[in-house]
Amino acid sequence: MSIIKTENLVRHFAVGTQTVEALRGVSLDIDRGEFVAIMGPSGSGKSTLMNIIGCLDSPTSGTYHLNNKNVSTLDDDALALIRNHEIGFVFQNFHLLARNTALDNVMLPLKYAGIDKSEQEEIAMEVIKSVDLESRAHHQPSELSGGQQQRVAIARALVNKPSILFADEPTGNLDSKTGDDVMNLFTNLHKQGQTIIVITHEIEVANQAERIISIKDGKIFEDQKVLK
Numbered sequence: 001m002s003i004i005k006t007e008n009l010v011r012h013f014a015v016g017t018q019t020v021e022a023l024r025g026v027s028l029d030i031d032r033g034e035f036v037a038i039m040g041p042s043g044s045g046k047s048t049l050m051n052i053i054g055c056l057d058s059p060t061s062g063t064y065h066l067n068n069k070n071v072s073t074l075d076d077d078a079l080a081l082i083r084n085h086e087i088g089f090v091f092q093n094f095h096l097l098a099r100n101t102a103l104d105n106v107m108l109p110l111k112y113a114g115i116d117k118s119e120q121e122e123i124a125m126e127v128i129k130s131v132d133l134e135s136r137a138h139h140q141p142s143e144l145s146g147g148q149q150q151r152v153a154i155a156r157a158l159v160n161k162p163s164i165l166f167a168d169e170p171t172g173n174l175d176s177k178t179g180d181d182v183m184n185l186f187t188n189l190h191k192q193g194q195t196i197i198v199i200t201h202e203i204e205v206a207n208q209a210e211r212i213i214s215i216k217d218g219k220i221f222e223d224q225k226v227l228k
Contacts, residue, residue, distance in 0.1 A: 004030040009062035022048040024218035035190040037198045037206035040215035055079040088157030088165045092172035094149045096141040102152045103137040127155045147178035168199045183208045
């Protein structure tokens with residue numbers, strides 16, 4: 001059953017007097033529970049595609065259905081509401097609040113979601129345990145390694161139990177061993193039924209997924225299963 005369905009997505013940007021065609025008719029289906037890598041070089045359109053299917057942006061034309069709901073025409077407030085309930089994001093640069101502890105960072109989406117204050121810490125702590133960071137819960141990001149900071153970011157992305165977890169170049173700032181550990185965590189989350197979409201330009205990262213969608217010049221030019 002499709003959790004993501006796009007039809008002929010087009011996204012144009014005005015740059016001075018020029019029009020840049022970032023996406024040029026992208027149609028794809030992603031089923032619930034899939035682990036998908038969207039791959040392409042810089043400027044290929046993969047980040048623009050992630051911004052649209054992650055409800056951070058809207059297409060110039062075309063349609064996007066998320067969980068059978070047409071979200072391609074929604075305004076910013078409606079998109080923000082969907083992001084908070086349906087989508088978790090993990091970024092290359094972690095985006096943690098420097099003065100907050102790991103626990104406080106993970107609790108933040110619960111505050112925005114209006115979860116009762118008495119429940120926030122308990123819920124966040126359970127997710128922190130699931131990424132093996134219980135002993136570092138009360139440390140600030142500066143006291144954590146890069147891999148530990150990324151695990152905090154993953155816990156924060158998971159705390160609202162999103163339908164989809166997006167990871168944008170999640171190993172980009174990590175050494176290869178730590179990057180492998182993070183990708184193994186994604187693999188384990190996928191085995192538990194989590195839908196995961198990784199944006200990457202690295203074939204080693206893409207091969208951890210079960211399907212690779214390759215983007216070039218704003219179009220899908222290859223969509224293949226990964227042979228394990």
